[in-house]
Amino acid sequence: MKVYADNAATTMMHDAAIDAMVYHISHTFGNPSSLYTIGQDAKEVLEQARQDVAACFGAQPREIYFTSGGSEADNLAITSAAALGAKKGKKHIVSTAFEHHAVLHALDKLKAQGFEITLLDVHADGLVTADQVAAAIRPDTCLVTIMFANNEIGTIQPIAEIGAVCREKGVLFHTDAVQAAGHLAIDVAAQNIDMLSISAHKFHGPKGVGMLYARRGILLTPLIAGGAQERGKRAGTENVPGIAAMAAALKDACAHLEENTEAVTRLRDRLIDGLSRIPHCALNGARSPRLPGNVNFCFEGIEGESLLLLLDAKGISASSGSACTSGSLDPSHVLLAIGRPHEVAHGSLRLSLCADNTDAEVDYLLAQIPPVVEYLRSISPVWKDLVSGKKSFML
Numbered sequence: 001m002k003v004y005a006d007n008a009a010t011t012m013m014h015d016a017a018i019d020a021m022v023y024h025i026s027h028t029f030g031n032p033s034s035l036y037t038i039g040q041d042a043k044e045v046l047e048q049a050r051q052d053v054a055a056c057f058g059a060q061p062r063e064i065y066f067t068s069g070g071s072e073a074d075n076l077a078i079t080s081a082a083a084l085g086a087k088k089g090k091k092h093i094v095s096t097a098f099e100h101h102a103v104l105h106a107l108d109k110l111k112a113q114g115f116e117i118t119l120l121d122v123h124a125d126g127l128v129t130a131d132q133v134a135a136a137i138r139p140d141t142c143l144v145t146i147m148f149a150n151n152e153i154g155t156i157q158p159i160a161e162i163g164a165v166c167r168e169k170g171v172l173f174h175t176d177a178v179q180a181a182g183h184l185a186i187d188v189a190a191q192n193i194d195m196l197s198i199s200a201h202k203f204h205g206p207k208g209v210g211m212l213y214a215r216r217g218i219l220l221t222p223l224i225a226g227g228a229q230e231r232g233k234r235a236g237t238e239n240v241p242g243i244a245a246m247a248a249a250l251k252d253a254c255a256h257l258e259e260n261t262e263a264v265t266r267l268r269d270r271l272i273d274g275l276s277r278i279p280h281c282a283l284n285g286a287r288s289p290r291l292p293g294n295v296n297f298c299f300e301g302i303e304g305e306s307l308l309l310l311l312d313a314k315g316i317s318a319s320s321g322s323a324c325t326s327g328s329l330d331p332s333h334v335l336l337a338i339g340r341p342h343e344v345a346h347g348s349l350r351l352s353l354c355a356d357n358t359d360a361e362v363d364y365l366l367a368q369i370p371p372v373v374e375y376l377r378s379i380s381p382v383w384k385d386l387v388s389g390k391k392s393f394m395l
């Protein structure tokens with residue numbers, strides 16, 4: 001059996017997105033900036049996509065800026081807020097220790113330019129609170145950027161409350177909603193969001209396409225110099241087929257949000273309950289509020305990488321943290337942020353499901369994973385020390 005359980009890394013494109021992409025690759029080849037009909041046809045596709053995307057978040061079409069993905073949207077938001085802040089002498093930014101590297105590394109760049117960055121501690125349950133944000137905001141704070149839902153442990157932050165604090169204090173609020181878009185209900189007005197990033201390939205759209213929502217009146221600073229596309233804020237001829245496919249995937253996801261949530265949550269809960277029976281393991285992050293498809297465990301005494309390789313041999317695609325850190329031997333910064341010790345953080349497994357996964361697949365995961373963990377423990381020197389009492393169990 002083959003089980004794809006790494007939907008937080010990327011998703012399979014759905015038919016609605018593939019159909020839109022293929023159609024527009026073959027039919028809508030014009031440049032949207034051209035004035036003749038073929039160009040204007042492409043422009044129309046682009047503007048329809050903008051309307052569809054805006055509608056999913058309760059935004060206005062002119063507040064939507066298409067980008068090459070989530071990383072670019074995060075960088076555009078953070079760079080722009082920093083430029084606005086610097087003009088007023090405000091060079092302090094509040095974020096969290098468990099953001100995606102697109103945010104953390106963008107903040108590192110600003111730090112090198114003289115900005116001061118406060119990274120909030122994340123509680124053991126994988127949540128930050130609006131009170132923490134309120135306490136961290138200073139008169140010189142120009143931006144709060146906090147992810148909607150964490151890509152490794154799936155915990156959902158109190159976004160509306162954090163947004164309300166920011167609004168009250170007059171500070172811009174950006175949220176990296178790459179894991180949330182298409183999976184959770186989002187309303188930028190009701191949730192007090194000023195800027196929001198999404199990426200199509202995390203909700204069954206194509207890779208290399210994303211979007212930044214920026215509330216009307218927020219002046220963006222282009223990252224790319226060039227033409228006047230995207231209201232002068234994002235140069236480069238638009239990826240019309242990709243953008244149309246993103247809109248199709250998002251429309252589809254938003255239309256089926258409730259039923260997908262229900263189906264995926266049920267599979268997730270079966271998986272969490274089943275894996276919890278493995279001795280000396282722990283679920284990472286609060287069980288609730290949590291993304292419908294996210295399961296993330298630490299198993300004491302094993303290496304996550306070995307687990308992944310053995311699971312791959314059984315047809316199971318999973319992850320030990322984020323795709324971005326796999327390949328490096330450092331434990332996940334997210335697991336360290338929620339207080340997991342290094343040794344424990346190394347033994348992590350993330351399974352991220354979508355509505356295409358089935359009960360039979362969950363049965364297969366529950367049949368395959370426990371014996372593999374047991375096998376790895378049987379050959380692990382660390383496990384030997386734990387069992388003999390030379391080291392004490394942490395989980």
Ligand SMILES: *Cc1c(COP(=O)(O)O)cnc(C)c1O
Pocket residue numbers: 008009068069070071072074100102147149150151176177178179199200202208209210
């Ligand atoms: C995947 C991801 C990104 C990066 O998006 P890309 O489109 O791959 O650049 C950013 N933030 C989070 C939370 C993600 O999961």
